[in-house]
Amino acid sequence: MTEADTKQEAKKVPAWRRKKVGCCIVLGCIILIIVIAVVISVATKHKKHAVGGEFSKDFTVSWAPNHTRLSNHGRRLELFLDPESGSGFKSNNAFLFGSISMDIKLVPADSAGTVTAYYLFSEAANHDELDFEFLGNSSGEPYILQTNVFANGTGEREQRINLWFDPTTDYHRYGVLWNRRQIVFLVDDLPIRVFTNNEDMGMAYPNQQPMRLYSSLWNGDKWATQGGRVKIDWTHAPFIASYQNYHLDACPATDSLAPCASPVANQWWDQPEYQTLSATKQDKLRWVEQNYMVYNYCSDMKRNNGTVPSECTRNSAGFLGLDSLPH
Ligand SMILES: *[C@@H]1O[C@H](CO)[C@@H](O)[C@H](O)[C@H]1NC(C)=O
Ligand SMILES: *[C@@H]1O[C@H](CO)[C@@H](O)[C@H](O)[C@H]1NC(C)=O
Ligand SMILES: *[C@@H]1O[C@H](CO)[C@@H](O)[C@H](O)[C@H]1NC(C)=O
Ligand SMILES: *[C@@H]1O[C@H](CO)[C@@H](O)[C@H](O)[C@H]1NC(C)=O
Numbered sequence: 001m002t003e004a005d006t007k008q009e010a011k012k013v014p015a016w017r018r019k020k021v022g023c024c025i026v027l028g029c030i031i032l033i034i035v036i037a038v039v040i041s042v043a044t045k046h047k048k049h050a051v052g053g054e055f056s057k058d059f060t061v062s063w064a065p066n067h068t069r070l071s072n073h074g075r076r077l078e079l080f081l082d083p084e085s086g087s088g089f090k091s092n093n094a095f096l097f098g099s100i101s102m103d104i105k106l107v108p109a110d111s112a113g114t115v116t117a118y119y120l121f122s123e124a125a126n127h128d129e130l131d132f133e134f135l136g137n138s139s140g141e142p143y144i145l146q147t148n149v150f151a152n153g154t155g156e157r158e159q160r161i162n163l164w165f166d167p168t169t170d171y172h173r174y175g176v177l178w179n180r181r182q183i184v185f186l187v188d189d190l191p192i193r194v195f196t197n198n199e200d201m202g203m204a205y206p207n208q209q210p211m212r213l214y215s216s217l218w219n220g221d222k223w224a225t226q227g228g229r230v231k232i233d234w235t236h237a238p239f240i241a242s243y244q245n246y247h248l249d250a251c252p253a254t255d256s257l258a259p260c261a262s263p264v265a266n267q268w269w270d271q272p273e274y275q276t277l278s279a280t281k282q283d284k285l286r287w288v289e290q291n292y293m294v295y296n297y298c299s300d301m302k303r304n305n306g307t308v309p310s311e312c313t314r315n316s317a318g319f320l321g322l323d324s325l326p327h
């Protein structure tokens with residue numbers, strides 16, 4: 001059939017039928033629009049979380065706004081430390097479970113005595129807390145990343161690693177994956193530490209208190225660098241740590257725990273593949289433990305009165321380094 005023929009055919013259709021066809025087209029369009037809207041909303045549902053946006057949307061400067069600076073259209077935040085003050089910020093929402101991360105560039109050159117703390121914290125009396133603490137160092141000497149886990153007010157679970165890159169020349173991603181079964185500390189998506197749910201051993205696990213994401217830059221020269229022997233050299237101030245590209249893919253529980261604590265919440269981080277470390281991830285964790293760990297509370301025999309805390313074997317990729325680590 002040619003185009004002309006088609007037009008002829010159309011003309012032959014009676015008026016009442018054309019009207020009906022018109023109605024059907026309108027109805028079809030409406031249904032199509034609804035279907036498209038539903039598909040789009042389903043497709044973007046898991047992207048509702050805040051990704052790398054403007055800091056002012058999801059964070060508040062909670063300490064010394066006059067020692068912070070926003071740049072890159074509000075998508076980069078810098079914290080300053082000088083003799084007058086350090087500074088810090090926190091997320092507006094508190095979260096219970098999820099994946100939280102941010103790209104950070106640490107204080108360059110002589111950062112001795114400075115501490116850049118980056119942590120989840122619940123503000124409650126018997127608080128929960130997941131810590132990354134970056135301990136500065138003299139120019140050219142390695143930063144130490146100290147991690148710790150507090151559950152129901154109990155911490156004292158420090159681990160320290162050296163990083164396998166210079167954290168001051170580029171942004172690197174630091175984050176946690178936190179669900180009912182485990183907490184994985186990640187550096188550039190490599191697991192550096194895992195803390196499993198050991199409630200079956202009578203040990204508290206962070207699963208009842210929503211936590212905000214915090215970060216601050218402060219003077220820690222009483223203890224941070226070489227046990228406090230190296231002090232801050234203020235002639236090198238201001239010290240600056242930079243942040244960008246945050247991901248808060250987590251369940252907001254600021255007002256109520258219920259939706260996040262519900263066992264039927266069934267978020268992506270509740271899926272089986274996130275309940276334990278895969279064999280590949282275990283290998284990566286073992287690589288970190290064997291090559292970069294410089295302190296592990298698990299092997300601090302003096303502190304533990306000659307015992308290994310019961311959770312330690314579960315929380316390691318098989319390397320406790322009992323003999324090789326400094327006490
Ligand atoms: C900057 O803020 C800090 C902390 O709030 C305060 O102690 C200090 O006086 C402020 N400095 C100036 C120059 O306003
Ligand atoms: C948390 O600690 C408090 C006081 O130390 C204790 O009474 C409570 O049972 C603990 N809760 C859990 C879940 O371990
Ligand atoms: C700083 O550098 C010294 C010398 O390399 C090293 O012993 C120490 O572990 C480093 N880190 C800190 C935080 O002291
Ligand atoms: C080790 O013993 C000391 C002194 O008895 C005690 O205060 C401390 O809590 C013990 N530490 C551990 C981890 O059991």
